[in-house]
Amino acid sequence: MSKDLIPASNFAIIGGSSTFSLNFPEDLSNDYANLEIKDSDMFFSTPYGETPPFKFFTIGGKNVLTVKMHGWRHGVSRGQASQQVFWVLQQAGVHQIIVEGGVGAINHLLRPKDLLVTSDYLDFTMRKDVGLGGQHLLIMRDPVCSKIKTSLLQAIEENKPVYARVFDRGIYAVTDGRHFESRAEIAMLKNMGADIVGQSMCPEVYLAREIGACYARLDMVVNYAEGIVEDWKHDELKEIYYGEAMQIGKILLDAVSLTEPRKRCECVELRKETILK
Numbered sequence: 001m002s003k004d005l006i007p008a009s010n011f012a013i014i015g016g017s018s019t020f021s022l023n024f025p026e027d028l029s030n031d032y033a034n035l036e037i038k039d040s041d042m043f044f045s046t047p048y049g050e051t052p053p054f055k056f057f058t059i060g061g062k063n064v065l066t067v068k069m070h071g072w073r074h075g076v077s078r079g080q081a082s083q084q085v086f087w088v089l090q091q092a093g094v095h096q097i098i099v100e101g102g103v104g105a106i107n108h109l110l111r112p113k114d115l116l117v118t119s120d121y122l123d124f125t126m127r128k129d130v131g132l133g134g135q136h137l138l139i140m141r142d143p144v145c146s147k148i149k150t151s152l153l154q155a156i157e158e159n160k161p162v163y164a165r166v167f168d169r170g171i172y173a174v175t176d177g178r179h180f181e182s183r184a185e186i187a188m189l190k191n192m193g194a195d196i197v198g199q200s201m202c203p204e205v206y207l208a209r210e211i212g213a214c215y216a217r218l219d220m221v222v223n224y225a226e227g228i229v230e231d232w233k234h235d236e237l238k239e240i241y242y243g244e245a246m247q248i249g250k251i252l253l254d255a256v257s258l259t260e261p262r263k264r265c266e267c268v269e270l271r272k273e274t275i276l277k
């Protein structure tokens with residue numbers, strides 16, 4: 001088992017399906033003179049098993065750790081993979097986390113390639129006990145950091161394709177996967193108020209809170225959920241993933257550049273010492 005040392009980093013970017021086709025961030029080097037790759041193919045040993053490969057880079061002097069979460073690894077559950085990644089982020093001293101993902105549209109007003117800075121969630125996963133052993137009381141009143149959200153919205157405005165619409169809120173229904181949902185499940189989630197559906201916001205958002213980090217995410221609509229508007233086509237899904245990846249990558253890098261390293265943030269107040277000792 002390799003034993004790379006975990007570099008100190010304030011920022012982390014967790015890549016999902018929208019940047020999966022990209023060699024991130026190297027493919028964007030031509031657009032960012034202040035981007036410097038420090039290390040790649042870093043595997044870390046954690047109490048939850050060996051991690052997927054991380055990269056470490058700087059942009060404008062800010063340290064950033066990045067890892068791709070999409071892609072299932074044989075014998076590693078999605079919850080376990082999240083524990084591995086967030087354990088590393090905790091060791092690195094990460095305080096600000098930006099995540100991207102591809103989602104299905106449940107709200108029939110959404111359409112493919114729309115962008116959301118998601119604001120809340122409904123957790124339908126069976127993995128609510130996925131933690132890092134911390135004893136804090138985690139308050140999920142405002143799960144998304146307002147400061148990073150502001151940076152993301154500004155970065156989107158500077159990079160978004162003309163056909164993409166931007167939403168500064170949205171409720172994300174989280175399912176386990178790896179299969180997609182049935183029509184009946186989507187009808188239920190719609191009745192419950194969900195706008196989009198995906199598989200990553202939970203347990204990530206709990207783990208971010210547990211390690212005392214701010215969390216915000218950029219979600220791109222890649223298809224209609226089952227039973228919404230029209231049946232989606234595999235070719236279109238693939239075209240969106242490959243066609244939009246560079247723009248999503250730029251938004252992520254610009255959002256880091258626009259975000260001040262954390263000094264004070266209301267997110268910190270949403271993690272309290274436990275009262276049940």
Ligand SMILES: [Zn+2]
Nearest residue numbers: 145214265267
């Ligand atoms: Zn915050």
